[in-house]
Every structure is written in C-alpha cells, then in structure tokens.
Amino acid sequence: MIELISALMVGLLLLVVLVVFALRQGSTARDIHASSEFPGDPRHSGEFEVCPPELVARIFSREDWALILQTHSPSLERLFLQERKRIALLWVRQTSSDIRQVMQNHTEAAKQAADIHFRTELSLFLMYIELLLMCGTLLLLITAVGPPRLQRIASYVQELSRQISYAHEPFARSSPGAATEIPTSP
Amino acid sequence: MNTRNSHETYAGFELVPVRDVYEDLLRRTLSKISSDLARLIFIASTRDYNTGTYHHEGLASRFSPEKASEALELAHTEIFKQLAAYSLAALVEEIEIYACASRESAATIVRTWQILEPYRVAVPLRLNPTIVHVFVSNIRLALAILRHRQNPEVADPSAASRLQLLGQ
Numbered sequence: 001m002i003e004l005i006s007a008l009m010v011g012l013l014l015l016v017v018l019v020v021f022a023l024r025q026g027s028t029a030r031d032i033h034a035s036s037e038f039p040g041d042p043r044h045s046g047e048f049e050v051c052p053p054e055l056v057a058r059i060f061s062r063e064d065w066a067l068i069l070q071t072h073s074p075s076l077e078r079l080f081l082q083e084r085k086r087i088a089l090l091w092v093r094q095t096s097s098d099i100r101q102v103m104q105n106h107t108e109a110a111k112q113a114a115d116i117h118f119r120t121e122l123s124l125f126l127m128y129i130e131l132l133l134m135c136g137t138l139l140l141l142i143t144a145v146g147p148p149r150l151q152r153i154a155s156y157v158q159e160l161s162r163q164i165s166y167a168h169e170p171f172a173r174s175s176p177g178a179a180t181e182i183p184t185s186p
Numbered sequence: 187m188n189t190r191n192s193h194e195t196y197a198g199f200e201l202v203p204v205r206d207v208y209e210d211l212l213r214r215t216l217s218k219i220s221s222d223l224a225r226l227i228f229i230a231s232t233r234d235y236n237t238g239t240y241h242h243e244g245l246a247s248r249f250s251p252e253k254a255s256e257a258l259e260l261a262h263t264e265i266f267k268q269l270a271a272y273s274l275a276a277l278v279e280e281i282e283i284y285a286c287a288s289r290e291s292a293a294t295i296v297r298t299w300q301i302l303e304p305y306r307v308a309v310p311l312r313l314n315p316t317i318v319h320v321f322v323s324n325i326r327l328a329l330a331i332l333r334h335r336q337n338p339e340v341a342d343p344s345a346a347s348r349l350q351l352l353g354q
Contacts, residue, residue, distance in 0.1 A: 057271075071335075087316070090319055
C-alpha cells in the first residue's frame with residue numbers, strides 16, 4: 001500500500017514538473033519570437049499561422065535521417081541532428097505558446113458567452129493539460145533521443161493542438177476580438 | 187481578395203480575383219521555369235527590397251500593378267511552403283537542377299551559397315517563423331550533402347569551404 005502511494009506521489013510530482021516545464025517553455029517561445037532573425041517573425045506580420053502537418057512530419061523525418069546515414073559522414077550526422085533538434089525544439093515551444101494564447105483567448109471569450117457547456121469546457125481543459133504534458137515530454141525526448149525517433153508523438157501533438165484550436169473556433173468567431181485570434185489550419 | 191464581377195473596371199483594368207491572376211502567372215511564366223527552387227528565386231527577385239511589394243511588367247499590364255503584386259506574393263508564399271516541406275533528397279535534386287540550368291558549376295554554386303546564404307533573401311514577409319527556419323535549415327543541410335558528394339574527403343562539408351573562402 002505504501003509503495004502504491006509512493007508511486008502515485010512520484011507520478012503526481014512528475015506531472016507537476018512537466019506542466020511547469022511546459023508553461024515555462026511557452027514564455028521562452030515568446031522570447032524566441034522576439035529575437036527571431038527572419039521576416040516570418042510575427043512581430044512583422046502581426047499574425048500567427050499554425051504549422052502545417054507535412055512540415056511537422058519533415059522536422060521529425062526518418063527518411064531524411066536515412067539519407068544522412070547513407071553518406072557515412074559523422075560531421076553530416078552531427079550537423080543534421082543539431083539542425084533538426086533546434087528546429088524541433090522551436091516548433092514545440094511555438095506550439096505550446098500558441099495554444100496557451102488560444103486558451104487565454106478562449107477563457108476571455110467564455111466569460112462573456114451565454115451558453116457554456118460544462119462537459120465541453122472540461123474536455124477542452126483536459127486536452128489542454130494533455131498537450132502541455134506532451135509538449136514537456138517531447139522537449140525532454142528531443143534532447144535525449146533526437147527528432148527522427150519521435151515522429152508519432154510529434155504528429156499526436158500536432159493533431160491535439162489542431163483539435164484545441166478547432167474547439168475554440170466558435171468562440172473566436174463570436175467574440176468581439178475575433179480578428180486578432182490565432183487562425184487554424186484545416 | 188477581390189471577388190467582384192470581372193466586367194467591372196478600375197483605372198482601365200478589369201477587376202478579377204487574385205486567384206485568376208495567380209493562375210495566369212502559373213500558366214504563362216512559372217510553368218516555363220525548370221524547378222521549384224528556380225521559381226522561388228525568380229519570384230523573390232520581383233520583390234522590391236525597400237517596400238516588400240512585387241513587380242511584374244507583363245502581369246501588371248494584363249491586370250493591374252496591385253493585383254500582380256498580390257498574385258506574386260501568393261505564389262511566393264505557396265512555393266516557399268512547398269519547398270520547406272521537401273525531403274532532403276528532393277531538395278538536393280532541386281539544387282542540382284538549378285545548378286545545371288545556370289552557367290556556373292555546381293561546386294561554385296554550392297560554395298558560394300554556403301558562404302553568402304543568398305536563399306535567405308527568398309523568404310516571404312508574412313509567414314510562420316517555424317516554416318522559415320525549416321526552409322533555411324534544410325537548404326543548409328542539402329548544400330552540405332552536395333558538398334560532401336563533390337568532395338567526400340572534406341571533414342566538415344558544412345563549414346570547411348566557408349572558412350577557407352572567408353580567410354582569403
């Protein structure tokens with residue numbers, strides 16, 4: 001019994017650490033946006049655009065890794081892993097940050113909405129927590145094992161973020177600040 | 187995007203949706219260019235670096251300068267997104283096709299691109315920063331693969347040529 005309680009406590013602690021980690025990564029993502037070297041920076045455009053699934057598949061591509069392995073060049077392997085890790089971490093942080101923004105907008109919109117469905121809101125909140133946990137886990141795994149082995153988890157995170165954005169869409173359309181909401185990709 | 191009736195006119199130009207202008211650009215101009223990378227470089231070259239607006243004489247005379255600029259911007263974004271999602275193998279092939287179509291040797295192009303990184307100029311103005319980072323990173327990797335194929339004994343195909351030339 002004591003062992004079970006200990007395991008539960010450790011699990012809970014790990015959960016809290018991951019949530020805190022994911023939340024902190026969100027604020028780091030804003031710092032990254034603020035110091036971005038490219039014109040795609042939202043500071044210039046004033047808008048966000050969700051990353052398309054095919055691009056996420058590319059970042060975590062095993063096919064590209066296989067091509068690099070064929071060269072038998074340790075320096076190319078190093079360069080590839082270094083580049084892909086950097087991009088993968090950027091994507092996870094951006095996703096985490098964007099979804100936090102979506103949820104903030106959603107909370108504001110929900111406060112003014114007349115018909116709130118408790119079950120829908122609860123399910124959205126649980127999806128949000130799951131996404132933050134997945135982002136935290138992905139951040140750790142990218143650093144530990146590298147992006148080419150994480151394609152499935154990355155696709156899951158992408159799909160989850162898309163679902164949350166979709167769930168928020170009806171609120172975004174009906175709220176007065178709808179024009180500033182984050183758009184979603186199909 | 188304008189969706190009004192195509193019989194309406196403004197300043198002597200027929201008002202047509204940007205999508206129609208874009209289709210015209212694809213059919214008459216872009217389809218004659220050999221690769222997506224060359225198309226991207228061509229479209230980026232029609233952009234004014236000071237204002238970010240695009241200019242194309244033929245398209246502007248057929249439609250209007252504004253519509254031509256919007257269509258070029260749309261084409262720029264579309265082709266950039268496509269290239270960003272290309273596999274490394276496909277991107278390497280794109281660079282090879284581009285090099286074949288130019289008058290310079292592939293080795294010279296790879297070396298110069300590794301130093302100057304001119305492909306950064308081909309980035310559209312309004313785009314998700316992650317897409318831009320993926321594109322730049324993939325081009326960098328594709329160039330390193332080509333450099334390795336051209337000269338397998340080079341220990342570091344990503345930076346060796348760069349350091350040599352910067353030291354000259």
